[in-house]
Amino acid sequence: MADAILSVNNVTMQFGGVTALSDVNFAIERGEILGLIGPNGAGKTTCFNVITGVYAATSGSVTFDNQPLAGLKRFQITKRGIARTFQNIRLFPDMTAVENVMVGADANHKTSVGGALLGSRRHHREEREGRDRAMELLTFMGIADRAADAARNLPYGYQRRLEIARALATGPKLLCLDEPAAGFTPAEKQELMDLIRKIRAQGYTVLLIEHDMSLVMGVTDRIVVLDFGKVIATGSPADVQNNPDVIAAYLGVPDDAA
Amino acid sequence: MSLSDTFKGLTKSAHAVSGLGERIGDLPRVSRWSLIALFIFSLYLMPWWPEVPVLGWLVDTPGTSFEGVITDKVVIYVLVALGLNVVVGLAGLLDLGYVGFYAIGAYVVGILSSQHANLPWLVCVPIAVIVSMIAGVILGTPTLRLRGDYLAIVTLGFGEIIRISANNADWLGGSRGISKIAKPPNIGPLKFGVLDAKPYFFLGLTVIIITVFFLRRLENSRVGRAWNAVREDEDAAELMGVPTFKFKLWAFAIGAAIGGLAGTLYAGKVRFINPSNFPLQLSILFIAAVVLGGTGNMWGAVIGGAVVGWMPERFRGFADKRVFVFGVALVLVMVFRPQGLIPRKIRKERWLANWKQRESEGGEVARG
Ligand SMILES: Nc1ncnc2c1ncn2[C@@H]1O[C@H](COP(=O)(O)OP(=O)(O)OP(=O)(O)O)[C@@H](O)[C@H]1O
Numbered sequence: 001m002a003d004a005i006l007s008v009n010n011v012t013m014q015f016g017g018v019t020a021l022s023d024v025n026f027a028i029e030r031g032e033i034l035g036l037i038g039p040n041g042a043g044k045t046t047c048f049n050v051i052t053g054v055y056a057a058t059s060g061s062v063t064f065d066n067q068p069l070a071g072l073k074r075f076q077i078t079k080r081g082i083a084r085t086f087q088n089i090r091l092f093p094d095m096t097a098v099e100n101v102m103v104g105a106d107a108n109h110k111t112s113v114g115g116a117l118l119g120s121r122r123h124h125r126e127e128r129e130g131r132d133r134a135m136e137l138l139t140f141m142g143i144a145d146r147a148a149d150a151a152r153n154l155p156y157g158y159q160r161r162l163e164i165a166r167a168l169a170t171g172p173k174l175l176c177l178d179e180p181a182a183g184f185t186p187a188e189k190q191e192l193m194d195l196i197r198k199i200r201a202q203g204y205t206v207l208l209i210e211h212d213m214s215l216v217m218g219v220t221d222r223i224v225v226l227d228f229g230k231v232i233a234t235g236s237p238a239d240v241q242n243n244p245d246v247i248a249a250y251l252g253v254p255d256d257a258a
Numbered sequence: 259m260s261l262s263d264t265f266k267g268l269t270k271s272a273h274a275v276s277g278l279g280e281r282i283g284d285l286p287r288v289s290r291w292s293l294i295a296l297f298i299f300s301l302y303l304m305p306w307w308p309e310v311p312v313l314g315w316l317v318d319t320p321g322t323s324f325e326g327v328i329t330d331k332v333v334i335y336v337l338v339a340l341g342l343n344v345v346v347g348l349a350g351l352l353d354l355g356y357v358g359f360y361a362i363g364a365y366v367v368g369i370l371s372s373q374h375a376n377l378p379w380l381v382c383v384p385i386a387v388i389v390s391m392i393a394g395v396i397l398g399t400p401t402l403r404l405r406g407d408y409l410a411i412v413t414l415g416f417g418e419i420i421r422i423s424a425n426n427a428d429w430l431g432g433s434r435g436i437s438k439i440a441k442p443p444n445i446g447p448l449k450f451g452v453l454d455a456k457p458y459f460f461l462g463l464t465v466i467i468i469t470v471f472f473l474r475r476l477e478n479s480r481v482g483r484a485w486n487a488v489r490e491d492e493d494a495a496e497l498m499g500v501p502t503f504k505f506k507l508w509a510f511a512i513g514a515a516i517g518g519l520a521g522t523l524y525a526g527k528v529r530f531i532n533p534s535n536f537p538l539q540l541s542i543l544f545i546a547a548v549v550l551g552g553t554g555n556m557w558g559a560v561i562g563g564a565v566v567g568w569m570p571e572r573f574r575g576f577a578d579k580r581v582f583v584f585g586v587a588l589v590l591v592m593v594f595r596p597q598g599l600i601p602r603k604i605r606k607e608r609w610l611a612n613w614k615q616r617e618s619e620g621g622e623v624a625r626g
């Protein structure tokens with residue numbers, strides 16, 4: 001694939017005896033929404049963790065923007081342009097919503113102790129930029145009305161959106177969403193999917209983990225299906241939907257019967 | 259008045275006090291600054307507080323000089339609590355060996371102004387602060403990769419190592435310690451002698467005010483946000499692009515520098531130090547000051563440091579039971595205010611009001 005923004009090459013990830021990912025290969029094209037689906041425990045989150053540097057793959061490699069990510073620290077990977085959300089919400093609970101997003105925006109900032117102590121011009125400019133960007137993103141996500149509230153006091157739906165705003169604030173090229181609509185009602189889910197489409201329309205590439213197959217069908221351009229740590233299908237939503245292996249995986253039919 | 263009324267009244271006044279900062283912040287600029295100036299002025303008058311009716315009865319330390327208490331204890335503990343609060347309260351790193359940096363600050367002044375050279379106190383101070391800071395970086399570089407309990411244990415060991423090394427090294431004066439340490443230079447009418455403690459108090463208070471000024475700048479910047487994020491969720495912070503190790507190391511270095519600075523004030527005041535001035539117990543007391551005041555709240559650290567420094571002296575009248583009384587008082591505070599005397603607050607984003615205003619103005623312009 002010529003214009004892959006990220007490619008996962010023969011990645012295997014083992015935890016002791018458990019093989020969470022086994023020889024996984026897939027690529028994300030610039031500007032697409034790629035769905036990563038699979039039953040519980042298929043290895044989707046592990047895949048995110050390998051991409052974002054939380055785990056070092058047992059073998060294989062991840063290439064982003066034509067450069068290998070191996071050896072980079074997690075915050076360096078974020079600065080390269082990969083941002084993520086978490087399946088189990090992990091906001092900074094005692095910080096306000098806007099501050100949470102500003103932490104993300106700070107990924108693009110350089111002020112350190114010296115600049116802050118002296119009140120440097122850059123410090124002031126970056127604070128202003130951070131605030132503006134944070135409010136812009138909160139507004140975009142439709143949660144600006146609670147900007148001044150502690151993240152812990154926000155309703156669940158707001159927290160999920162806040163995680164996306166925070167990730168976007170880091171200025172990513174690739175946005176990785178781990179079940180962003182988990183726990184939502186169907187209507188809320190639909191709303192979120194519309195939002196994800198809007199995000200893509202602004203030029204972001206999106207990697208979307210979602211449990212709900214029907215939902216993924218609506219928004220994604222392509223889908224990668226994981227089952228027991230292996231890629232069992234890749235293709236357009238329609239192709240994947242009709243793939244017997246996928247149906248078997250989702251219905252829990254044993255391999256030999258499929 | 260019934261008991262419940264009394265209780266309601268009490269909680270109300272507690273709220274009023276803890277909301278005071280916010281109210282002052284909401285005042286117009288001029289009144290805010292005059293209030294702050296008045297407050298600072300009254301702090302400089304602290305040596306005379308015992309002569310004020312009511313207040314005097316409350317704060318005076320029978321059996322020991324109040325002036326001595328506020329210079330030798332309160333000022334030092336407040337400064338130490340401010341520094342330790344950066345490490346423990348803001349960045350969330352449990353440092354149980356903080357006395358080590360305090361000792362390094364004091365010993366550098368001792369070595370350079372008496373034991374091995376005759377440098378003036380004022381020259382020793384920046385050197386001591388830098389040495390403490392370097393010690394912080396040296397301790398932090400390997401240990402900040404550890405988390406939680408491990409960090410606590412290693413730092414605990416560090417505090418003891420410093421004390422024991424000083425005890426065993428002859429060039430540090432061994433167990434006899436170092437005497438004839440230089441005192442701060444006289445500034446106009448302020449003569450730093452043995453009779454009058456006030457100049458030391460004024461010096462210490464000034465150092466505290468400057469420290470608070472700069473710490474506020476840090477808190478209200480990318481650095482403060484990074485520290486808070488690390489404390490709240492270190493992994494998430496790192497994944498949001500925060501170079502967590504770098505900022506943890508900064509917290510450690512800044513904390514160490516302030517601890518060292520407190521040590522230089524101490525050495526310049528008592529002019530005689532030995533290893534027994536820096537026991538493990540002091541580290542615990544410093545932590546107690548931060549926790550009592552309200553972990554992560556700078557004003558809490560100030561109050562906590564002041565209370566922990568002053569209270570045992572206030573109860574000197576109870577003779578050998580004073581530590582017990584102090585302990586009971588600490589427990590009571592923690593029972594009734596588990597988050598400390600001045601709990602950490604959710605930040606109030608004052609600028610948000612302006613931001614909304616600007617947005618709606620902008621909207622009108624767009625519509626017009
Ligand atoms: N840190 C870890 N240590 C040991 N095993 C792990 C670890 N992380 C994941 N696993 C295992 O790897 C497998 C894949 O887990 P993963 O969380 O990636 O699945 P998932 O596809 O995200 O599932 P879900 O839909 O439930 O979120 C599971 O068997 C899990 O128990």
Ligand SMILES: [Mg+2]
Pocket residue numbers: 044045046087
């Ligand atoms: Mg998962």
